[in-house]
Amino acid sequence: xxxxPIFLNLRxxxxxxxxxxxxxxxxxxxxxxxxxxxxxxxxxxxxALAERVRDGACAWRQRRFEAADLDGVHVVIAxxxxxxxxxxxxxxxxxxxxxxxxxxxxxxxxxxxxxxxDRAPVLIALSTxxxxxxxxxxxxxxxxxxxPATYGRxxxxxxxxxxxxxxRVPTPRRRAFWERVLGGAIGEAVLAGxxxxxxxxFEQALADADTPADACGEVYLVGGGPGDPDLLTFRALRLxxxxxxxxxxxxxxxxxxxxxxxxAERINVGKARSDHTLPQEDINTLLVRxxxxxxxxxRLKGGDPFIFGRGGEEIETLAAEGIPFQVVxxxxxxxxxxxxxxxxxxxxxxxxxxxxxxxxxxxxxLDLNWTALAQPRQTIVFYxxxxxxxxxxxxxxxxxxxxDTPAAVVEQGTTAQxxxxxxxxxxxxxxxxxxxxxxPSLIIVGSVVSLHHALAWFSPTASAERGTSGSPNSSSAERxxxx
Numbered sequence: 001x002x003x004x005p006i007f008l009n010l011r012x013x014x015x016x017x018x019x020x021x022x023x024x025x026x027x028x029x030x031x032x033x034x035x036x037x038x039x040x041x042x043x044x045x046x047x048a049l050a051e052r053v054r055d056g057a058c059a060w061r062q063r064r065f066e067a068a069d070l071d072g073v074h075v076v077i078a079x080x081x082x083x084x085x086x087x088x089x090x091x092x093x094x095x096x097x098x099x100x101x102x103x104x105x106x107x108x109x110x111x112x113x114x115x116x117x118d119r120a121p122v123l124i125a126l127s128t129x130x131x132x133x134x135x136x137x138x139x140x141x142x143x144x145x146x147x148p149a150t151y152g153r154x155x156x157x158x159x160x161x162x163x164x165x166x167x168r169v170p171t172p173r174r175r176a177f178w179e180r181v182l183g184g185a186i187g188e189a190v191l192a193g194x195x196x197x198x199x200x201x202f203e204q205a206l207a208d209a210d211t212p213a214d215a216c217g218e219v220y221l222v223g224g225g226p227g228d229p230d231l232l233t234f235r236a237l238r239l240x241x242x243x244x245x246x247x248x249x250x251x252x253x254x255x256x257x258x259x260x261x262x263x264a265e266r267i268n269v270g271k272a273r274s275d276h277t278l279p280q281e282d283i284n285t286l287l288v289r290x291x292x293x294x295x296x297x298x299r300l301k302g303g304d305p306f307i308f309g310r311g312g313e314e315i316e317t318l319a320a321e322g323i324p325f326q327v328v329x330x331x332x333x334x335x336x337x338x339x340x341x342x343x344x345x346x347x348x349x350x351x352x353x354x355x356x357x358x359x360x361x362x363x364x365x366l367d368l369n370w371t372a373l374a375q376p377r378q379t380i381v382f383y384x385x386x387x388x389x390x391x392x393x394x395x396x397x398x399x400x401x402x403x404d405t406p407a408a409v410v411e412q413g414t415t416a417q418x419x420x421x422x423x424x425x426x427x428x429x430x431x432x433x434x435x436x437x438x439x440p441s442l443i444i445v446g447s448v449v450s451l452h453h454a455l456a457w458f459s460p461t462a463s464a465e466r467g468t469s470g471s472p473n474s475s476s477a478e479r480x481x482x483x
Contacts (some may be wrong), residue, residue, distance in 0.1 A: 002129045003112060008099070011035030014072055017058075018065045018089050019079035020045040023103050027077045028058055030113070036075070041065050067092050077113075078102045106130030115140035119152040121159070145234055154182065154190045161202055169209050181205060183242070184296075185218050185324055191238070192326050217244070217291040219318055221311050223304040223330015227253040228340075228414040231331045239328060243298035245290055247283065251302025251440050253415055260298065280310060284317040291323045302440070304332040308358050308383050332356075334381040337413025337442045341420045342456035343449055350447040351379045359385025359392060359443065366391040374399035379446035386441055389429045396425060396445065406449035411441045418460045422452055 015031045017024050020042030028049065031038045038058035045053065045060065053060045061069065065085055070076065076098055078089040090108035093100035102108035106129070114125035115136040124143060128136045158178075169177045181187060186205065189198035220239040225231040232240075240246075240260045248257060250270025260266070269278040269286070278286070290297045305311030305327055318325045334356055338345050345354045353375070357368060359382040366388040373380055374396045385392055386409075397403050403426035411419040423431040425445060431437075 003127065005114070005125060005127070007123065007125070008034070008075065010074060012037060013074045014039065016041065016069055016073045016076045017079060018042070018069075018076070018085065019081075020049055021079065021081065022046055022048070024077075024079040025049040025052070027079050027101075027103070027113070028052065030116075031075070031077070032057055039069075039073075041069050042080070065089060070096060070098060073098070076100045078108075104133075117143045117147060119147060119149060119155070122147075122151050122155045146237065148191055148234060148238065150191045150193065153195065154187055157190055157195070157198060157202070158182065161206070164206060168206050173209075177205075177209065185216075188218060188326070191235075216323065217293065217295045217297060219287050219291050219297045219299060219314075219323055219325040220328065221299045221301070221305045221315060221325060222328040223309070223332075224248075224252045224256045224300050224302050225331040226303055226333045226336035226340075226414045227256070227412065228336070229253070229255045229259055231336060231414065232256065232259070233328060233330070236328045236330065239298060240300070242296060244295045246298045246300055247286065248300040249302050252300050253302075255415070257300070260300070264298070280313060284314055287314060288317060288321045288323055291318070292321075301330070302333070303336075304330045307332040307334070307356065333383065333413065333440070333442050334444075337410040337418075338381070338444060340414045340418060340458040341408065341410045341444075342452050342454075342458070343408060343410075343444055344451060344455070345379050345381065345444075345448060347448050347451065350377070350451070352377045354379040354381065356381050356383065357385075358383050359388045361388045361391070366395065368395060370395040370399040374401040377447070379444065379448050382443035382445070384439070385443045386432060386437065386439055389432050389443070392443065392445075393425055393429055401425060401445075405445060406447060407443065407445045408449045408452060409437055409441050409443050411437050413440075413442060414458075416460050418458065420452060420456070422449060 010031065011034070013036055015036035015038050017028045017031065017038060017040045020040060024040060024042065025046060025048050028038050028040060039061060040049065040053070040058055041061045041063070043062065043064060052058055065088070070092060076089060076093050078086045078100065080086055086102045086105060087108060090100055090102050094110055098110070100110045101113055106112060109130065112127060112130045114127040117124035117126070117140055124147070126136050126140050126143065165174065165177065181202065186198050186201045189201060220243060222236045222239055224236070237259060243261060243264050245265040245267065246260050247267045247269045269283050287297055287299060299314060301309045301311065303309060306329070311327065315325055315327065334345065345351070355373060355378060357373065357380060359366060382392060403424060405425040407423055407425045407428045409421045409428070409432060411421065421431050421435050421437060
Protein backbone atom coordinates (compact mmCIF):
# COMPACT_ATOMS: atom_id res chain seq x y z
CA UNK A 1 0.00 0.00 0.00
CA UNK A 2 1.72 3.16 -1.22
CA UNK A 3 -0.69 5.62 0.41
CA UNK A 4 -2.61 5.51 3.68
CA PRO A 5 -6.26 6.37 2.96
CA ILE A 6 -7.50 8.84 5.56
CA PHE A 7 -10.32 11.36 5.88
CA LEU A 8 -9.27 14.83 7.09
CA ASN A 9 -11.48 16.96 9.30
CA LEU A 10 -11.14 20.41 7.72
CA ARG A 11 -14.30 21.98 9.08
CA UNK A 12 -13.62 25.62 9.95
CA UNK A 13 -9.89 25.13 9.33
CA UNK A 14 -7.74 27.21 6.95
CA UNK A 15 -6.81 25.69 3.58
CA UNK A 16 -4.73 27.17 0.77
CA UNK A 17 -5.13 26.82 -3.00
CA UNK A 18 -2.28 28.15 -5.14
CA UNK A 19 -3.54 28.97 -8.63
CA UNK A 20 -6.51 30.73 -10.17
CA UNK A 21 -7.61 28.58 -13.11
CA UNK A 22 -10.31 25.97 -13.74
CA UNK A 23 -8.40 23.24 -11.87
CA UNK A 24 -7.97 25.52 -8.85
CA UNK A 25 -11.69 26.23 -9.03
CA UNK A 26 -12.53 22.53 -8.72
CA UNK A 27 -10.11 21.98 -5.83
CA UNK A 28 -11.37 25.04 -3.98
CA UNK A 29 -14.91 23.72 -4.40
CA UNK A 30 -14.00 20.35 -2.86
CA UNK A 31 -12.32 22.02 0.12
CA UNK A 32 -15.32 24.29 0.62
CA UNK A 33 -17.69 21.30 0.56
CA UNK A 34 -15.55 19.75 3.31
CA UNK A 35 -16.11 22.87 5.41
CA UNK A 36 -12.63 24.40 5.07
CA UNK A 37 -11.94 28.14 5.12
CA UNK A 38 -10.35 28.47 1.68
CA UNK A 39 -7.87 31.10 0.57
CA UNK A 40 -6.75 31.32 -3.05
CA UNK A 41 -3.39 32.84 -3.98
CA UNK A 42 -3.03 33.89 -7.65
CA UNK A 43 -2.35 37.03 -9.67
CA UNK A 44 -5.56 36.43 -11.65
CA UNK A 45 -8.69 34.30 -11.33
CA UNK A 46 -10.85 32.57 -13.91
CA UNK A 47 -14.38 34.07 -14.05
CA ALA A 48 -16.05 31.26 -12.09
CA LEU A 49 -13.47 31.42 -9.29
CA ALA A 50 -13.74 35.19 -9.20
CA GLU A 51 -17.49 34.77 -8.75
CA ARG A 52 -16.92 32.44 -5.78
CA VAL A 53 -14.72 35.11 -4.21
CA ARG A 54 -17.42 37.76 -4.74
CA ASP A 55 -19.98 35.42 -3.15
CA GLY A 56 -17.75 35.03 -0.08
CA ALA A 57 -17.14 31.31 -0.62
CA CYS A 58 -13.37 31.87 -0.42
CA ALA A 59 -10.78 34.61 0.07
CA TRP A 60 -8.29 35.87 -2.54
CA ARG A 61 -4.74 37.14 -2.26
CA GLN A 62 -4.08 38.85 -5.58
CA ARG A 63 -0.40 38.13 -6.06
CA ARG A 64 2.10 35.34 -6.60
CA PHE A 65 2.67 32.67 -3.98
CA GLU A 66 4.93 33.49 -1.00
CA ALA A 67 6.27 31.21 1.74
CA ALA A 68 4.31 33.18 4.34
CA ASP A 69 1.07 32.02 2.72
CA LEU A 70 1.65 28.65 4.40
CA ASP A 71 1.46 30.06 7.91
CA GLY A 72 -1.43 28.61 9.90
CA VAL A 73 -2.96 26.48 7.13
CA HIS A 74 -3.86 22.79 7.51
CA VAL A 75 -3.73 21.63 3.90
CA VAL A 76 -2.35 23.01 0.63
CA ILE A 77 -3.18 22.35 -3.02
CA ALA A 78 -0.92 23.65 -5.80
CA UNK A 79 -2.84 24.01 -9.08
CA UNK A 80 -0.85 26.42 -11.21
CA UNK A 81 0.46 25.95 -14.76
CA UNK A 82 3.95 26.99 -13.60
CA UNK A 83 6.08 23.93 -12.81
CA UNK A 84 8.60 25.96 -10.81
CA UNK A 85 5.90 27.43 -8.55
CA UNK A 86 4.34 24.01 -7.99
CA UNK A 87 7.73 22.51 -7.09
CA UNK A 88 8.46 25.36 -4.66
CA UNK A 89 5.08 24.95 -2.94
CA UNK A 90 5.74 21.22 -2.56
CA UNK A 91 9.26 21.74 -1.18
CA UNK A 92 8.18 24.32 1.41
CA UNK A 93 5.13 22.30 2.52
CA UNK A 94 7.09 19.09 2.98
CA UNK A 95 9.74 20.95 4.94
CA UNK A 96 6.96 22.01 7.33
CA UNK A 97 5.27 18.56 7.27
CA UNK A 98 2.18 20.20 5.76
CA UNK A 99 -0.13 17.97 3.70
CA UNK A 100 0.29 19.12 0.09
CA UNK A 101 -1.20 18.03 -3.22
CA UNK A 102 0.31 19.13 -6.52
CA UNK A 103 -2.24 18.47 -9.23
CA UNK A 104 -1.21 15.77 -11.73
CA UNK A 105 2.31 15.48 -10.24
CA UNK A 106 2.29 12.53 -7.79
CA UNK A 107 6.03 12.77 -7.15
CA UNK A 108 5.52 16.22 -5.58
CA UNK A 109 2.53 15.22 -3.46
CA UNK A 110 2.37 14.56 0.24
CA UNK A 111 -1.16 13.28 -0.37
CA UNK A 112 -3.21 12.59 -3.48
CA UNK A 113 -6.84 13.46 -4.20
CA UNK A 114 -9.06 10.41 -4.76
CA UNK A 115 -12.07 10.04 -6.99
CA UNK A 116 -15.04 10.56 -4.69
CA UNK A 117 -18.48 8.99 -4.45
CA ASP A 118 -20.43 11.32 -2.17
CA ARG A 119 -23.46 9.86 -0.43
CA ALA A 120 -23.13 12.08 2.63
CA PRO A 121 -22.59 11.09 5.33
CA VAL A 122 -21.33 8.01 3.43
CA LEU A 123 -18.16 8.90 1.52
CA ILE A 124 -16.18 6.57 -0.74
CA ALA A 125 -12.70 7.55 -1.90
CA LEU A 126 -11.06 5.66 -4.76
CA SER A 127 -7.44 6.00 -5.84
CA THR A 128 -4.93 4.41 -8.21
CA UNK A 129 -2.02 5.99 -6.33
CA UNK A 130 -1.78 8.73 -8.94
CA UNK A 131 -0.85 6.24 -11.67
CA UNK A 132 -4.12 6.26 -13.62
CA UNK A 133 -6.56 9.04 -12.60
CA UNK A 134 -8.84 8.36 -15.57
CA UNK A 135 -9.21 4.72 -14.48
CA UNK A 136 -10.14 5.92 -10.99
CA UNK A 137 -12.85 8.12 -12.50
CA UNK A 138 -14.16 5.21 -14.58
CA UNK A 139 -14.33 3.00 -11.49
CA UNK A 140 -16.06 5.80 -9.63
CA UNK A 141 -18.69 5.82 -12.37
CA UNK A 142 -19.28 2.11 -11.79
CA UNK A 143 -19.68 2.69 -8.06
CA UNK A 144 -22.01 5.63 -8.67
CA UNK A 145 -24.31 3.30 -10.61
CA UNK A 146 -24.29 0.64 -7.88
CA UNK A 147 -24.72 2.84 -4.80
CA PRO A 148 -27.98 4.83 -4.77
CA ALA A 149 -28.00 8.37 -3.41
CA THR A 150 -30.43 7.21 -0.73
CA TYR A 151 -27.64 5.33 1.07
CA GLY A 152 -26.82 8.64 2.71
CA ARG A 153 -30.31 8.70 4.21
CA UNK A 154 -29.77 5.17 5.49
CA UNK A 155 -26.56 6.24 7.23
CA UNK A 156 -28.38 9.25 8.73
CA UNK A 157 -31.12 7.01 10.09
CA UNK A 158 -28.52 4.67 11.59
CA UNK A 159 -26.83 7.62 13.29
CA UNK A 160 -30.18 8.77 14.65
CA UNK A 161 -30.85 5.41 16.33
CA UNK A 162 -27.27 4.43 17.20
CA UNK A 163 -27.25 5.51 20.86
CA UNK A 164 -30.61 3.86 21.50
CA UNK A 165 -29.44 0.61 19.89
CA UNK A 166 -26.33 0.61 22.08
CA UNK A 167 -28.48 1.09 25.17
CA ARG A 168 -31.15 -1.44 24.19
CA VAL A 169 -29.30 -4.27 22.40
CA PRO A 170 -26.55 -6.22 24.21
CA THR A 171 -23.12 -6.19 22.58
CA PRO A 172 -23.12 -9.87 21.53
CA ARG A 173 -26.32 -9.39 19.53
CA ARG A 174 -25.73 -5.84 18.30
CA ARG A 175 -23.98 -6.70 15.06
CA ALA A 176 -26.69 -9.13 14.00
CA PHE A 177 -29.33 -6.53 14.87
CA TRP A 178 -27.69 -3.90 12.68
CA GLU A 179 -27.26 -6.35 9.80
CA ARG A 180 -30.93 -7.25 10.02
CA VAL A 181 -31.96 -3.59 10.10
CA LEU A 182 -29.68 -2.23 7.39
CA GLY A 183 -29.89 -5.22 5.05
CA GLY A 184 -33.57 -6.01 5.57
CA ALA A 185 -36.97 -4.39 5.19
CA ILE A 186 -36.05 -1.28 7.22
CA GLY A 187 -33.03 -0.48 5.10
CA GLU A 188 -34.93 -1.24 1.93
CA ALA A 189 -37.76 1.09 2.97
CA VAL A 190 -35.25 3.94 3.31
CA LEU A 191 -33.69 3.19 -0.07
CA ALA A 192 -37.15 3.13 -1.63
CA GLY A 193 -37.94 6.57 -0.18
CA UNK A 194 -40.34 5.37 2.54
CA UNK A 195 -38.53 6.94 5.50
CA UNK A 196 -41.59 7.31 7.75
CA UNK A 197 -42.28 3.59 7.37
CA UNK A 198 -38.60 2.82 8.06
CA UNK A 199 -38.64 4.83 11.31
CA UNK A 200 -41.81 3.09 12.46
CA UNK A 201 -40.29 -0.31 11.69
CA PHE A 202 -37.07 0.66 13.48
CA GLU A 203 -39.03 1.65 16.60
CA GLN A 204 -40.78 -1.70 16.49
CA ALA A 205 -37.48 -3.55 16.00
CA LEU A 206 -36.07 -1.85 19.10
CA ALA A 207 -39.17 -2.70 21.09
CA ASP A 208 -38.89 -6.34 19.99
CA ALA A 209 -35.12 -6.55 20.47
CA ASP A 210 -35.51 -9.26 23.12
CA THR A 211 -37.76 -11.43 20.96
CA PRO A 212 -36.96 -13.42 17.80
CA ALA A 213 -36.78 -11.35 14.64
CA ASP A 214 -39.87 -10.99 12.48
CA ALA A 215 -39.73 -13.80 9.95
CA CYS A 216 -41.62 -11.99 7.21
CA GLY A 217 -39.59 -11.14 4.13
CA GLU A 218 -40.37 -8.88 1.21
CA VAL A 219 -41.21 -9.17 -2.49
CA TYR A 220 -39.61 -7.09 -5.23
CA LEU A 221 -41.52 -6.88 -8.53
CA VAL A 222 -38.79 -5.85 -10.94
CA GLY A 223 -39.04 -5.04 -14.62
CA GLY A 224 -36.17 -6.75 -16.44
CA GLY A 225 -36.64 -4.73 -19.62
CA PRO A 226 -36.77 -6.11 -23.16
CA GLY A 227 -33.45 -7.98 -23.07
CA ASP A 228 -30.39 -5.73 -23.07
CA PRO A 229 -29.03 -5.71 -19.48
CA ASP A 230 -27.72 -2.16 -19.97
CA LEU A 231 -31.34 -0.99 -19.88
CA LEU A 232 -31.91 -2.09 -16.27
CA THR A 233 -32.44 0.60 -13.64
CA PHE A 234 -30.01 1.08 -10.76
CA ARG A 235 -32.67 -0.03 -8.28
CA ALA A 236 -33.39 -3.18 -10.29
CA LEU A 237 -29.70 -4.14 -10.17
CA ARG A 238 -29.50 -3.52 -6.43
CA LEU A 239 -32.52 -5.69 -5.65
CA UNK A 240 -31.34 -8.41 -8.03
CA UNK A 241 -28.12 -8.59 -6.04
CA UNK A 242 -29.75 -8.91 -2.63
CA UNK A 243 -32.65 -11.28 -3.29
CA UNK A 244 -32.59 -14.75 -1.71
CA UNK A 245 -34.85 -16.37 -4.31
CA UNK A 246 -35.83 -15.36 -7.86
CA UNK A 247 -39.03 -16.19 -9.72
CA UNK A 248 -38.47 -15.32 -13.38
CA UNK A 249 -40.42 -15.41 -16.62
CA UNK A 250 -39.35 -16.89 -19.95
CA UNK A 251 -39.11 -13.35 -21.41
CA UNK A 252 -36.26 -12.44 -19.05
CA UNK A 253 -33.13 -12.61 -21.18
CA UNK A 254 -30.20 -14.82 -20.08
CA UNK A 255 -27.97 -11.73 -19.94
CA UNK A 256 -30.33 -10.06 -17.45
CA UNK A 257 -30.73 -13.22 -15.38
CA UNK A 258 -26.94 -13.49 -15.18
CA UNK A 259 -26.91 -10.33 -13.04
CA UNK A 260 -28.92 -11.95 -10.26
CA UNK A 261 -27.00 -12.83 -7.10
CA UNK A 262 -25.01 -15.99 -7.77
CA UNK A 263 -26.19 -17.96 -4.75
CA ALA A 264 -29.87 -17.00 -5.05
CA GLU A 265 -32.34 -19.82 -5.64
CA ARG A 266 -33.84 -19.55 -9.13
CA ILE A 267 -37.34 -20.72 -10.02
CA ASN A 268 -38.59 -20.61 -13.61
CA VAL A 269 -42.27 -19.70 -13.56
CA GLY A 270 -42.35 -18.58 -17.21
CA LYS A 271 -45.49 -18.92 -19.24
CA ALA A 272 -45.50 -19.59 -22.96
CA ARG A 273 -48.54 -19.95 -25.21
CA SER A 274 -50.48 -23.05 -24.09
CA ASP A 275 -47.57 -24.03 -21.83
CA HIS A 276 -47.80 -22.57 -18.34
CA THR A 277 -44.89 -23.69 -16.17
CA LEU A 278 -46.94 -22.41 -13.22
CA PRO A 279 -50.51 -21.05 -13.35
CA GLN A 280 -50.77 -17.43 -12.21
CA GLU A 281 -52.66 -18.37 -9.05
CA ASP A 282 -49.84 -20.73 -8.05
CA ILE A 283 -47.26 -18.00 -8.65
CA ASN A 284 -49.22 -15.66 -6.37
CA THR A 285 -49.34 -18.33 -3.67
CA LEU A 286 -45.65 -19.11 -4.01
CA LEU A 287 -44.71 -15.44 -3.58
CA VAL A 288 -46.69 -15.29 -0.35
CA ARG A 289 -45.27 -18.55 0.99
CA UNK A 290 -41.65 -17.59 0.31
CA UNK A 291 -42.04 -14.13 1.83
CA UNK A 292 -43.71 -15.49 4.95
CA UNK A 293 -40.73 -17.81 5.34
CA UNK A 294 -38.53 -14.71 5.70
CA UNK A 295 -37.12 -14.78 2.16
CA UNK A 296 -36.34 -11.71 0.06
CA UNK A 297 -38.15 -12.62 -3.14
CA UNK A 298 -37.37 -11.15 -6.54
CA ARG A 299 -40.22 -11.44 -9.03
CA LEU A 300 -38.33 -10.72 -12.25
CA LYS A 301 -40.42 -9.99 -15.32
CA GLY A 302 -39.54 -9.16 -18.89
CA GLY A 303 -40.35 -5.58 -19.85
CA ASP A 304 -42.40 -3.73 -17.24
CA PRO A 305 -44.42 -5.51 -14.51
CA PHE A 306 -47.50 -3.39 -15.18
CA ILE A 307 -47.54 -3.57 -19.00
CA PHE A 308 -49.19 -6.92 -19.78
CA GLY A 309 -47.05 -8.44 -17.03
CA ARG A 310 -49.84 -9.32 -14.55
CA GLY A 311 -47.93 -7.50 -11.85
CA GLY A 312 -51.15 -5.92 -10.61
CA GLU A 313 -52.66 -9.34 -9.88
CA GLU A 314 -49.57 -10.38 -7.92
CA ILE A 315 -49.41 -7.32 -5.70
CA GLU A 316 -53.15 -7.55 -5.02
CA THR A 317 -52.45 -10.94 -3.45
CA LEU A 318 -49.42 -9.62 -1.55
CA ALA A 319 -51.36 -6.64 -0.21
CA ALA A 320 -54.21 -8.88 0.92
CA GLU A 321 -51.72 -11.10 2.80
CA GLY A 322 -49.90 -8.14 4.38
CA ILE A 323 -46.62 -8.91 2.58
CA PRO A 324 -44.27 -5.91 2.13
CA PHE A 325 -43.49 -5.31 -1.53
CA GLN A 326 -42.16 -2.73 -3.94
CA VAL A 327 -42.42 -2.36 -7.70
CA VAL A 328 -39.51 -1.34 -9.91
CA UNK A 329 -40.61 -0.25 -13.40
CA UNK A 330 -38.72 -1.53 -16.40
CA UNK A 331 -38.42 -0.40 -20.00
CA UNK A 332 -41.38 -2.03 -21.66
CA UNK A 333 -40.87 -4.03 -24.86
CA UNK A 334 -42.71 -1.47 -27.00
CA UNK A 335 -40.34 1.34 -26.06
CA UNK A 336 -37.14 -0.70 -26.02
CA UNK A 337 -37.68 -2.74 -29.18
CA UNK A 338 -38.97 0.19 -31.19
CA UNK A 339 -36.02 2.34 -30.14
CA UNK A 340 -33.48 -0.34 -31.06
CA UNK A 341 -35.25 -0.83 -34.40
CA UNK A 342 -35.04 2.86 -35.25
CA UNK A 343 -38.84 3.24 -35.14
CA UNK A 344 -39.96 6.25 -33.05
CA UNK A 345 -43.38 5.31 -31.72
CA UNK A 346 -44.45 8.94 -31.86
CA UNK A 347 -43.18 11.37 -34.50
CA UNK A 348 -45.05 14.58 -35.13
CA UNK A 349 -45.03 14.01 -38.88
CA UNK A 350 -46.50 10.51 -38.54
CA UNK A 351 -48.36 9.80 -35.29
CA UNK A 352 -50.32 11.74 -32.70
CA UNK A 353 -51.07 8.71 -30.53
CA UNK A 354 -49.64 5.33 -29.61
CA UNK A 355 -51.64 2.35 -28.38
CA UNK A 356 -50.33 -0.80 -26.66
CA UNK A 357 -52.51 -3.86 -27.31
CA UNK A 358 -52.31 -7.49 -26.24
CA UNK A 359 -52.64 -9.80 -29.22
CA UNK A 360 -53.24 -12.87 -27.06
CA UNK A 361 -56.13 -14.88 -28.44
CA UNK A 362 -58.82 -16.49 -26.30
CA UNK A 363 -60.43 -19.62 -27.73
CA UNK A 364 -58.78 -18.83 -31.07
CA UNK A 365 -60.40 -15.40 -31.36
CA LEU A 366 -58.82 -11.95 -31.10
CA ASP A 367 -61.59 -9.76 -29.66
CA LEU A 368 -60.39 -6.15 -29.89
CA ASN A 369 -61.94 -2.72 -30.43
CA TRP A 370 -60.91 -2.58 -34.08
CA THR A 371 -62.69 0.71 -34.74
CA ALA A 372 -60.62 2.46 -32.08
CA LEU A 373 -57.41 0.85 -33.32
CA ALA A 374 -57.90 1.56 -37.04
CA GLN A 375 -57.44 5.31 -36.70
CA PRO A 376 -55.22 7.55 -38.85
CA ARG A 377 -51.96 9.03 -37.46
CA GLN A 378 -51.79 6.41 -34.74
CA THR A 379 -49.11 3.82 -33.92
CA ILE A 380 -50.32 0.42 -32.72
CA VAL A 381 -48.02 -1.96 -30.86
CA PHE A 382 -49.17 -5.56 -30.46
CA TYR A 383 -47.72 -7.70 -27.69
CA UNK A 384 -48.02 -11.49 -28.10
CA UNK A 385 -49.59 -11.08 -31.53
CA UNK A 386 -47.70 -13.51 -33.79
CA UNK A 387 -50.27 -16.28 -33.64
CA UNK A 388 -53.07 -13.85 -34.41
CA UNK A 389 -51.23 -11.98 -37.18
CA UNK A 390 -53.86 -12.71 -39.84
CA UNK A 391 -56.69 -11.60 -37.55
CA UNK A 392 -54.74 -8.41 -36.81
CA UNK A 393 -54.42 -7.70 -40.54
CA UNK A 394 -58.06 -8.51 -41.28
CA UNK A 395 -59.38 -6.56 -38.30
CA UNK A 396 -57.44 -3.38 -39.09
CA UNK A 397 -57.99 -3.45 -42.84
CA UNK A 398 -61.64 -4.40 -42.39
CA UNK A 399 -62.17 -1.31 -40.23
CA UNK A 400 -60.61 1.16 -42.60
CA UNK A 401 -56.83 1.04 -42.23
CA UNK A 402 -55.04 0.97 -45.59
CA UNK A 403 -53.50 -2.39 -46.57
CA ASP A 404 -50.39 -0.40 -47.54
CA THR A 405 -49.85 0.84 -43.96
CA PRO A 406 -46.22 0.16 -42.99
CA ALA A 407 -45.81 -2.62 -40.42
CA ALA A 408 -42.90 -4.38 -38.76
CA VAL A 409 -42.07 -7.27 -36.48
CA VAL A 410 -39.14 -6.82 -34.09
CA GLU A 411 -37.84 -10.24 -33.12
CA GLN A 412 -35.79 -10.61 -29.90
CA GLY A 413 -35.50 -6.84 -29.70
CA THR A 414 -32.52 -5.11 -28.01
CA THR A 415 -30.50 -8.35 -27.95
CA ALA A 416 -27.64 -9.57 -30.12
CA GLN A 417 -30.20 -11.77 -31.93
CA UNK A 418 -32.48 -8.86 -32.90
CA UNK A 419 -34.05 -9.01 -36.37
CA UNK A 420 -36.36 -6.37 -37.81
CA UNK A 421 -38.81 -7.51 -40.49
CA UNK A 422 -40.56 -4.73 -42.41
CA UNK A 423 -43.56 -5.15 -44.70
CA UNK A 424 -47.03 -3.68 -45.14
CA UNK A 425 -50.12 -4.53 -43.17
CA UNK A 426 -51.34 -6.64 -46.12
CA UNK A 427 -48.12 -8.61 -46.56
CA UNK A 428 -47.11 -8.91 -42.89
CA UNK A 429 -48.58 -12.42 -42.27
CA UNK A 430 -46.73 -13.78 -45.31
CA UNK A 431 -43.53 -12.10 -44.10
CA UNK A 432 -43.91 -13.74 -40.67
CA UNK A 433 -44.33 -17.18 -42.23
CA UNK A 434 -41.50 -16.85 -44.76
CA UNK A 435 -38.98 -15.56 -42.23
CA UNK A 436 -39.85 -18.16 -39.61
CA UNK A 437 -40.33 -15.45 -36.99
CA UNK A 438 -40.69 -16.75 -33.44
CA UNK A 439 -41.49 -15.22 -30.05
CA PRO A 440 -40.53 -13.06 -28.33
CA SER A 441 -41.56 -10.64 -31.04
CA LEU A 442 -43.37 -7.33 -31.16
CA ILE A 443 -45.61 -6.05 -33.96
CA ILE A 444 -45.64 -2.34 -34.81
CA VAL A 445 -48.22 -0.91 -37.23
CA GLY A 446 -48.23 2.68 -38.44
CA SER A 447 -46.60 5.28 -40.62
CA VAL A 448 -43.65 5.56 -38.20
CA VAL A 449 -42.38 2.18 -39.43
CA SER A 450 -41.38 3.88 -42.69
CA LEU A 451 -38.61 5.67 -40.75
CA HIS A 452 -36.86 2.41 -39.89
CA HIS A 453 -34.48 2.28 -42.84
CA ALA A 454 -33.25 5.83 -42.28
CA LEU A 455 -33.04 5.72 -38.46
CA ALA A 456 -31.88 2.17 -37.68
CA TRP A 457 -28.75 2.43 -35.54
CA PHE A 458 -28.39 -0.83 -33.64
CA SER A 459 -26.04 -3.49 -35.03
CA PRO A 460 -26.79 -6.94 -33.58
CA THR A 461 -23.69 -8.34 -35.30
CA ALA A 462 -21.42 -5.85 -33.54
CA SER A 463 -23.27 -6.52 -30.31
CA ALA A 464 -22.67 -10.25 -30.55
CA GLU A 465 -18.98 -9.76 -31.29
CA ARG A 466 -18.34 -7.31 -28.46
CA GLY A 467 -20.96 -8.40 -25.95
CA THR A 468 -22.31 -4.83 -25.89
CA SER A 469 -25.33 -2.95 -27.09
CA GLY A 470 -24.25 -2.41 -30.68
CA SER A 471 -22.96 0.63 -32.49
CA PRO A 472 -24.62 3.72 -33.97
CA ASN A 473 -25.11 4.37 -37.66
CA SER A 474 -25.26 0.68 -38.52
CA SER A 475 -28.05 -1.35 -40.06
CA SER A 476 -30.29 -3.92 -38.43
CA ALA A 477 -29.78 -7.57 -39.29
CA GLU A 478 -32.00 -9.23 -41.88
CA ARG A 479 -34.33 -6.34 -42.66
CA UNK A 480 -37.27 -6.94 -44.89
CA UNK A 481 -38.18 -4.51 -47.64
CA UNK A 482 -41.15 -2.17 -47.58
CA UNK A 483 -43.36 -3.47 -50.35
